[in-house]
Amino acid sequence: MRSLFCSCLLLAAVLLAVPSVRADEPVKIGVMAPVTGDWASEGQDMVKVVEILAAEVNASGGINGVPVEIEVADDGGTPKTAALAAQKLVTSGVIAVVGTYGSSVTEASQDIYDEAGVIQVATGSTKISLTGKGLPRFFRTCPRDDEQAKVLAANVQKLGFSKVALVHDNTSYAKGLAEETREIFKNSGITEVYYDAINPADRDFTVSLTRIKAADPDVIVFTGYYPQVSLILRQKRDLDFDVPIIGGDATNNTALIENAGKEAASGYMFVSPPALADMNTESAKNLMATFQSKHNAQPSSVWAVLAGDAFLVLVEAMKAAGPDPEKMTEWLKTSLTDYQGLSGPIAFDEHGDRIGEVYRLYEVSADGVFVLQ
Amino acid sequence: MPDFEFFLQQLSNGLTRGSIYALIALGYTMVYGVMKLINFAHGELFALGAYLGYTLLVVFGLGGSLGPPLAIGLSIIMVVGLVSLAGYLLERVAYRPLRSSDRLAAVVSALGASIFLQNAIMLQWGAQYRAFGADLLPNVVFHIGGFNLPLVRVLVFVAAVAVMAALHVFVHRTRLGLAIRAAAIDQGAAKLMGVDVQKVIILVFIIGPALGGLAGLLVGVYYGQINFNMGQLYGLKAFTAAIVGGIGNITGAMVGGLLLGLLEALGEGYISVIWKDAITFLVLILILVFRPTGLLKERVAEKL
Amino acid sequence: MSFASASRRKSFGSALTVAAVFVFACLPFLLGHLAGSSAPYWLDVLNTVGLYAILALSLNIILGHAGLFHMGHAAFFAVGAYVSAILNLTFDWPIMATIPAAALAAGLLAGLVAWPVVHLSGDYLLIVTIGIVEIVRIALTNDIFGLTGGPNGLVGISRPEIMGFRLTRPQHFFYLIWGLVAVSVLLFDWLERSRFGRALKYIREDVVAAESMGVNTNKYKILAFVIGAAWAGLAGTVYASRMRTISPESFNFTESVFLFIIVILGGRGNQKGVLLGSFLVMGLPEIFRGFENKRLLVFGAALVIMMIFRPGGLLPARSPGYKLPEPYRSRYKRLPDLSSGGVFNGAGSRANGPNASASEGFASGQAAAPSSGSGESSDSSKVISVDVGQDLVK
Structure with missing residues (x-):
């Protein structure tokens, strides 16, 4: 027993004596995305877009001559996996991270990046409180929910609706947006005749729809995601319930038309950052073309493109301030003013929120195209 | 909307949902009856049915080229065949090596197979939601007062009930059905009476997944939208239905499925949408507290 | 197994545990x-x-x-x-x-x-x-x-x-x-x-x-x-x-x-x-993680394979009952192992044949006949249970 103990000590001593080796490496940027799990389709597109852009950066000589390397970590769309993914990225030596999609998932990773001094640029996490925490190196390329609620409510008012049924899906994002919108409605003379959630795991929303029908609204405001709104549109048609629906940015996904069918989808409206087809920037068009030729498809939502934007501003910051998180942060908050990203001009305020009007109103046309209003 | 019409609407919602739960529940209950194994991968076979239907109807475009009735008929046959094959393979690979082992070993193997299949579906068909195409079936809606009844809903319900009736006849009126029932009661005794238990096991692993695959196809056609992890929720609900009906009991699975669908629809319509699943589970737990072996299973003395 | 070798084995085991804890x-x-x-x-x-x-x-x-x-x-x-x-x-x-x-x-x-x-x-x-x-x-x-x-x-x-x-x-x-x-x-x-x-x-x-x-x-x-x-x-x-x-x-x-x-x-x-x-x-x-989006697929397959090769779990439980005091161990060890005899194996899933042999290797310094522990008990362990069950009687 004693000899065993001694050999253990010896082993420990040997291991402690081994020096850790570090070579000069290309600069690393992490991508934290839900590659598996419920939001896998968003996550996989996020990774694809960033990979394409990184290849382009490297093809044109890298960042100040240093190549950039992408380190992908799957957050599985759950907070627990995200904490590990963040830890993995931090320890693999990334200086900045792109991602992630879900707000609660981002939340679980924020502290880890903050403590490690790594920049995080979230891409789909619109929950308001993410930026109010005083985390200096946290940014996001997506707008905040209160911004969206304002645009949503303004459009409801502008279109002349007065009796509103407000429906969310009891997820962190959709409920937050619904509550924000509800507050604005209260102060603007719009009557709320129905307020409830649906269960996003369900496929059958006819029960909720019959209840909404009984409340007789002018318009349904739905703050959830595209798969559910597709089903709602179809089932609303089947019930002969003729009422317009207006939705939030999580329904901005071309799969909506396919899933609901052109007939049921036509007339559906939503507010969102510009859809892919309306991103007129040269860089966006190039990206679409490369994506199409490489993956034989289009990125299905705007969130993957916002991940691309996050990557691009990080590259810009690195070019200007060098691969140092502190200097990059400083630069992003003060000197990034006139940068043309994929989704339009990008700038950040002192909290790390994106500045500028990004929301637009869209309507689905009769032949199934998202038309900018 | 008048109260009675509202009630009718929820009733029809509940029956359609319930008939789909019942179809899936039958797969759980048949396998359980003979093998005493909870086939946790059954939900994934259901999803596989939906995706195979998608491939046939949308990717290969059968829906457009053959016309809806023929296309759906043909795809039902092919989906049922292919999912049965998958069920057979599943039994062969993941369960047969464990047949003489601890029951819980097979449960974990089933859970592993479920994780594997779900991710295989994701890798094969992608993580996006897939659409069946809205206009596969003509959009006919019957109006009875303020009560709306889409044709698709009627068809789904009729198809599910017809299949269940056929299964009932098969199990209770044919020799093979007799063999299944015998093996469910006591495998050893059935063997002694000359029943080829091995054959019966393969049979239930063909019929169960076939029903699950059919349910998947019906969900695809009816709701028009499928995703790779759809099997998880439907599987869990159908499994609950099977247990509450009295697992191993075929009529019990049908009753359990319909009951679950109705409970959900009425809970959602009259109490609360967001508490619906909690209410449903609570009622089901209460049923089990007072009828510890489910609704229809005979109370048997505990085996010693 | 002789008393001496059993105790040496035991002290070796605890030394190993101490070492493992230390390294950990x-x-x-x-x-x-x-x-x-x-x-x-x-x-x-x-x-x-x-x-x-x-x-x-x-x-x-x-x-x-x-x-x-x-x-x-x-x-x-x-x-x-x-x-x-x-x-x-x-x-x-x-x-x-x-x-x-x-x-x-x-x-x-x-x-x-x-x-x-x-x-x-x-x-x-x-x-x-x-x-x-x-x-x-x-x-x-x-x-x-x-x-x-x-x-x-x-x-x-x-x-x-x-x-x-x-x-x-x-x-x-x-x-x-x-x-x-x-x-x-x-x-x-x-x-x-x-x-x-x-x-x-x-x-x-x-x-x-x-x-x-x-x-x-x-x-x-x-x-x-x-x-x-x-x-x-x-x-x-x-x-x-x-x-x-x-x-x-x-x-x-x-x-x-x-x-x-x-x-x-x-x-x-x-x-x-x-x-x-x-x-x-x-x-x-x-x-x-290296498998990226295939990682759970691989994990699922690994679960199935591990269960097939170790149906009683990777490290099956010790035999039921309790450890007999040393002098009794060798005596009970000689009891015929009824559970793996085949005659008493029930149909299909109730049998525990392969399991029993799997757990035997692990249970070898112990007394009672191995059992899969699936609610199934071997006859010899029941005999033992009777002895110790008494103190639980109220």
């Missing part, structure tokens, strides 16, 4: 050199493994020792985490001080829900426990009592502080979590040997026999639930303080399933097995 305790330092900069990540993986080990060890009492099919352990984990978070955020309790409250709340809930349902058998109990975890998750999502924060969950939970030292880094949590794992192992080991532990085993092996021996089976089953749940509540506190943010989706049905898999895969009733299971089930998906 040094891991934060070793990893720093072995894994370089990725050490904190691997430590965090180990912390996750440790947390699930605590949970799985507590589930092992219910599922492994009492043999109750329980697939809803995440519910008790959730209650612990939420109670701690609420006390910490709303009432400003230090997070470590909330442990008793978290454990108490989880245990209380377990007692309340277990009381009407423990009489259910096997799979019926399984669905009830699944129902409970779903009900808890839905209640948390719907912001029950206005305390749980709804789908957002609770944010900004304090880091734990032990005697003025704030735990922030992975290596700090490593010692907290694995310290608790060690405490769990010792506690549950002691429980296993206690009157309570033996009662659970009789219940698992044969409820009717236990009942007829005068063991109040329902009381012991409920107690098993309460103890297991209370310990899961404690793990909830640790989880809440480590993540600092909790939300309902962290405690869903899938979590329960993973805990269930850990216990069965590792070898239910065997603490070493459960620890190994935690490493595999929580560690493999991390190791498989």
Whole structure:
């Protein structure tokens, strides 16, 4: 027993004596995305877009001559996996991270990046409180929910609706947006005749729809995601319930038309950052073309493109301030003013929120195209 | 909307949902009856049915080229065949090596197979939601007062009930059905009476997944939208239905499925949408507290 | 096996354990050199493994020792985490001080829900426990009592502080979590040997026999639930303080399933097995990160394969009953092993032939005939149970 103990000590001593080796490496940027799990389709597109852009950066000589390397970590769309993914990225030596999609998932990773001094640029996490925490190196390329609620409510008012049924899906994002919108409605003379959630795991929303029908609204405001709104549109048609629906940015996904069918989808409206087809920037068009030729498809939502934007501003910051998180942060908050990203001009305020009007109103046309209003 | 019409609407919602739960529940209950194994991968076979239907109807475009009735008929046959094959393979690979082992070993193997299949579906068909195409079936809606009844809903319900009736006849009126029932009661005794238990096991692993695959196809056609992890929720609900009906009991699975669908629809319509699943589970737990072996299973003395 | 060689083997075993514990305790330092900069990540993986080990060890009492099919352990984990978070955020309790409250709340809930349902058998109990975890998750999502924060969950939970030292880094949590794992192992080991532990085993092996021996089976089953749940509540506190943010989706049905898999895969009733299971089930998906979006596919296949090759779990439980005093061991060893004889094997799933031989290798210094522990008992172990069952008679 004693000899065993001694050999253990010896082993420990040997291991402690081994020096850790570090070579000069290309600069690393992490991508934290839900590659598996419920939001896998968003996550996989996020990774694809960033990979394409990184290849382009490297093809044109890298960042100040240093190549950039992408380190992908799957957050599985759950907070627990995200904490590990963040830890993995931090320890693999990334200086900045792109991602992630879900707000609660981002939340679980924020502290880890903050403590490690790594920049995080979230891409789909619109929950308001993410930026109010005083985390200096946290940014996001997506707008905040209160911004969206304002645009949503303004459009409801502008279109002349007065009796509103407000429906969310009891997820962190959709409920937050619904509550924000509800507050604005209260102060603007719009009557709320129905307020409830649906269960996003369900496929059958006819029960909720019959209840909404009984409340007789002018318009349904739905703050959830595209798969559910597709089903709602179809089932609303089947019930002969003729009422317009207006939705939030999580329904901005071309799969909506396919899933609901052109007939049921036509007339559906939503507010969102510009859809892919309306991103007129040269860089966006190039990206679409490369994506199409490489993956034989289009990125299905705007969130993957916002991940691309996050990557691009990080590259810009690195070019200007060098691969140092502190200097990059400083630069992003003060000197990034006139940068043309994929989704339009990008700038950040002192909290790390994106500045500028990004929301637009869209309507689905009769032949199934998202038309900018 | 008048109260009675509202009630009718929820009733029809509940029956359609319930008939789909019942179809899936039958797969759980048949396998359980003979093998005493909870086939946790059954939900994934259901999803596989939906995706195979998608491939046939949308990717290969059968829906457009053959016309809806023929296309759906043909795809039902092919989906049922292919999912049965998958069920057979599943039994062969993941369960047969464990047949003489601890029951819980097979449960974990089933859970592993479920994780594997779900991710295989994701890798094969992608993580996006897939659409069946809205206009596969003509959009006919019957109006009875303020009560709306889409044709698709009627068809789904009729198809599910017809299949269940056929299964009932098969199990209770044919020799093979007799063999299944015998093996469910006591495998050893059935063997002694000359029943080829091995054959019966393969049979239930063909019929169960076939029903699950059919349910998947019906969900695809009816709701028009499928995703790779759809099997998880439907599987869990159908499994609950099977247990509450009295697992191993075929009529019990049908009753359990319909009951679950109705409970959900009425809970959602009259109490609360967001508490619906909690209410449903609570009622089901209460049923089990007072009828510890489910609704229809005979109370048997505990085996010693 | 002679007395001398048995004792030498035993001392060798405990030396090995001491060595393993020692090396493990040094891991934060070793990893720093072995894994370089990725050490904190691997430590965090180990912390996750440790947390699930605590949970799985507590589930092992219910599922492994009492043999109750329980697939809803995440519910008790959730209650612990939420109670701690609420006390910490709303009432400003230090997070470590909330442990008793978290454990108490989880245990209380377990007692309340277990009381009407423990009489259910096997799979019926399984669905009830699944129902409970779903009900808890839905209640948390719907912001029950206005305390749980709804789908957002609770944010900004304090880091734990032990005697003025704030735990922030992975290596700090490593010692907290694995310290608790060690405490769990010792506690549950002691429980296993206690009157309570033996009662659970009789219940698992044969409820009717236990009942007829005068063991109040329902009381012991409920107690098993309460103890297991209370310990899961404690793990909830640790989880809440480590993540600092909790939300309902962290405690869903899938979590329960993973805990269930850990216990069965590792070898239910065997603490070493459960620890190994935690490493595999929580560690493999991390190791498989290289497969990117195929990692869970590979993990699923690995589960099936491991179960096929080790149907009794990777480290099957020790034989039921208890360790006989030395002088009796060799005598009972010679009893014919009826369970693997074939004659008594029931049909299909009730047989335990291959299992018995698998567990024999592990149980070789012990007395009773091996059994798969699936509610099936070999005749020789029943004989032994009779001797020791007496002290449980009330």
